[in-house]
Amino acid sequence: MKLPVIVLAGALSFAATSALPQGAAPNDAQIAHIVVTANQVDIDAGKLAESKASNKDVKAFGKQMVTDHSGVNQQAVALATKLKVKPEDNPTSQSLKAGGADNVQKLKALSGAAFDKAYVDHEVAYHQQVLDAIDKVLIPSAKNEELKGLIVKVRPAFVAHLEHAKMMQSALKG
Amino acid sequence: MHSTIARRGALRIAALALAPGFAGALVAVAVPAADAVGKAAAHITHTVVIDGTKFEPATLEVRRGDAVVWVNRDPFPHTATAAGAFDSGSIAANRSWRMTARTAGRFDYLCTFHPNMKATLVVR
Numbered sequence: 001m002k003l004p005v006i007v008l009a010g011a012l013s014f015a016a017t018s019a020l021p022q023g024a025a026p027n028d029a030q031i032a033h034i035v036v037t038a039n040q041v042d043i044d045a046g047k048l049a050e051s052k053a054s055n056k057d058v059k060a061f062g063k064q065m066v067t068d069h070s071g072v073n074q075q076a077v078a079l080a081t082k083l084k085v086k087p088e089d090n091p092t093s094q095s096l097k098a099g100g101a102d103n104v105q106k107l108k109a110l111s112g113a114a115f116d117k118a119y120v121d122h123e124v125a126y127h128q129q130v131l132d133a134i135d136k137v138l139i140p141s142a143k144n145e146e147l148k149g150l151i152v153k154v155r156p157a158f159v160a161h162l163e164h165a166k167m168m169q170s171a172l173k174g
Numbered sequence: 175m176h177s178t179i180a181r182r183g184a185l186r187i188a189a190l191a192l193a194p195g196f197a198g199a200l201v202a203v204a205v206p207a208a209d210a211v212g213k214a215a216a217h218i219t220h221t222v223v224i225d226g227t228k229f230e231p232a233t234l235e236v237r238r239g240d241a242v243v244w245v246n247r248d249p250f251p252h253t254a255t256a257a258g259a260f261d262s263g264s265i266a267a268n269r270s271w272r273m274t275a276r277t278a279g280r281f282d283y284l285c286t287f288h289p290n291m292k293a294t295l296v297v298r
Contacts, residue, residue, distance in 0.1 A: 064287050071250035071267055156227035157250070160288030167289065 025141040026090055032080045033087035038130050039069040041100030048107055049119045057168055058116045072154050079150055120168050127162040221245055224252050229293035236275050237298050245270040256283035
C-alpha cells in the first residue's frame, strides 16, 4: 500500500514543481500563503533532521531551520493579521506543500549518512527554489509595501541558509 | 580597616541600586576598578544593528574601553563571533548583547548561524 502513495506524491510534486514559475501573478493574500507555506515546509524537514541526523552540524542546521523559519512565520502571520490579509491557498503553495511532504516521506525511509546527505542536498535545492520564487514571483508581484518589505528583509537569510547548506554539502562529500 | 568597611558599604548600595539587572551591577562595580577615575567618562557606547541578516555598520571603529551593543532586529537569532576573541552566543530576536572592548586589534567576526554574514570590529 505504501508504494502507490510515494509514486502519487512524487508525480504530484513533479507536476506542481514544474508549474511553479508559470501561471498568473499571485495576489497579496496568495503571496502571504506562499511565504507561510514555504517556511512551514522547511520547518517540517528541519524537525526531522533535528531528531534523525547523525552528523552534529547537520542536526544543528536542522534545529536552526526550525528556529529561523518559525521566526519568519511569526512575523509573516503578525503582518497578515495587521494588514487584515487572509492568506489564500493557491497552486504554488500546494506544490510547495506536496514537494515538502514527498521529501519528508523519502527522508523518513533513510538513516545515518544517507539521511544526512539527502537532507542537505534537498536543503540546497529547496532554498535555491524558494529564492527563485522570491526573486521572480513574490517580490515583483507583492503590492503591499510592508509585505514586499518583509520578503526583502528575510531574503538574505535564505541566501545564508543556501550558502551554509552548500558548505555542509561539500563537507559531507569530503 | 575603616576605609575597607566604608567601601564595602558603598559597593552594597551600588549593587542594591542596580538590583534589577545583576549583570549591570557587575559592570558598574567593575568600571571604577578597571579604569582610573575620570577616564571612564570618555568611554562611549556604539551600536551595531543586525537587520536583514546583515551587520550595520559592516566595519566599526572604537576606542579601548568603549562598549559595543549588538541589537538584533531580525525575527530569528544571530551571533557576533570572532574566533578566539569574543562570542556573543545566540542573540535572540529583538534582544541585544553588550561587550566592552578591552583589547586593541582588528577583529573579523561572523554569525555562526549564517556564516556568510561578516563584519569587522577595530579597537584602537
